[in-house]
Amino acid sequence: MDYTCLMCNHLVEITQPCPNCGGEMSNLGLLQDFYDSYSPYLDQEIYEDNYKNYNHHYCVHLMKCDNCDTELFYPYKRLTEQQLHEFYINK
Numbered sequence: 867m868d869y870t871c872l873m874c875n876h877l878v879e880i881t882q883p884c885p886n887c888g889g890e891m892s893n894l895g896l897l898q899d900f901y902d903s904y905s906p907y908l909d910q911e912i913y914e915d916n917y918k919n920y921n922h923h924y925c926v927h928l929m930k931c932d933n934c935d936t937e938l939f940y941p942y943k944r945l946t947e948q949q950l951h952e953f954y955i956n957k
């Protein structure tokens with residue numbers, strides 16, 4: 867079974883208000899893609915704690931505030947082929 871992340875495929879535009887300043891947060895990409903470059907700043911335990919709560923049904927994106935540089939993890943549920951089909955029908 868294939869799972870598709872709408873965020874990764876740019877099928878949805880997620881806007882998330884910053885918990886710190888209320889500004890708009892941008893989707894930087896996948897958490898795992900950033901982990902290597904972020905590792906000096908990001909504690910491995912934090913990474914694992916955040917990551918182990920989610921399974922392969924979720925794609926964990928990193929959001930960053932354009933205003934104050936606050937970062938947060940944004941898990942987005944992947945869709946099955948059936949759900950993806952329904953997504954297109956309902957669009």
Ligand SMILES: [Zn+2]
Nearest residue numbers: 871873874925
């Ligand atoms: Zn994704």
Ligand SMILES: [Zn+2]
Nearest residue numbers: 884887931934
């Ligand atoms: Zn902010």
